[in-house]
Amino acid sequence: MIREQEDQAWMRHAIEEARRAELIGEVPIGAIVVKDGEIIGRGYNLREINHDPTAHAEMVAIREACDKLGAWRLLDCTLYVTLEPCPMCAGAIVQSRIKRVVYGTGDPKAGCAGTLMNLLQEPRFNHETELTSGVLQEECATLLTQFFRKLRKQK
Numbered sequence: 001m002i003r004e005q006e007d008q009a010w011m012r013h014a015i016e017e018a019r020r021a022e023l024i025g026e027v028p029i030g031a032i033v034v035k036d037g038e039i040i041g042r043g044y045n046l047r048e049i050n051h052d053p054t055a056h057a058e059m060v061a062i063r064e065a066c067d068k069l070g071a072w073r074l075l076d077c078t079l080y081v082t083l084e085p086c087p088m089c090a091g092a093i094v095q096s097r098i099k100r101v102v103y104g105t106g107d108p109k110a111g112c113a114g115t116l117m118n119l120l121q122e123p124r125f126n127h128e129t130e131l132t133s134g135v136l137q138e139e140c141a142t143l144l145t146q147f148f149r150k151l152r153k154q155k
Contacts, residue, residue: 007102011136014080017044018143028143031057031081033065041065058089073097082140084111090119100130104140
């Protein structure tokens with residue numbers, strides 16, 4: 001129960017990041033990296049603004065966390081993200097050795113943490129990540145649904 005409450009509290013920070021993305025017209029996906037009870041990396045989607053297909057929330061948060069630690073290995077870190085990681089982000093998570101991933105809502109089009117496949121727990125890789133899904137799922141899903149509904153109305 002305590003871990004569930006902690007996960008929800010941290011996920012609220014990831015949701016704040018997602019709201020930052022939405023304010024600038026980006027798809028509202030947010031992520032944070034936590035180590036020893038401290039946020040060491042924050043990120044939100046910047047693909048449109050940066051014209052960069054790799055500027056996903058997870059990638060931005062991972063880069064910031066690596067800069068803060070001065071290392072590419074994010075051992076004993078947890079990544080909280082509002083949407084299930086895609087194949088690129090799942091690969092970066094495995095490569096950076098993140099210990100645990102917690103995500104809000106699944107991604108039926110690109111989810112690689114259990115929906116389409118599970119790259120985070122693929123035993124053939126040199127690292128497997130602990131995984132928790134569905135944390136504040138409804139809130140995370142609603143952010144995306146409302147964003148795309150508004151976008152369709154504008155067109």
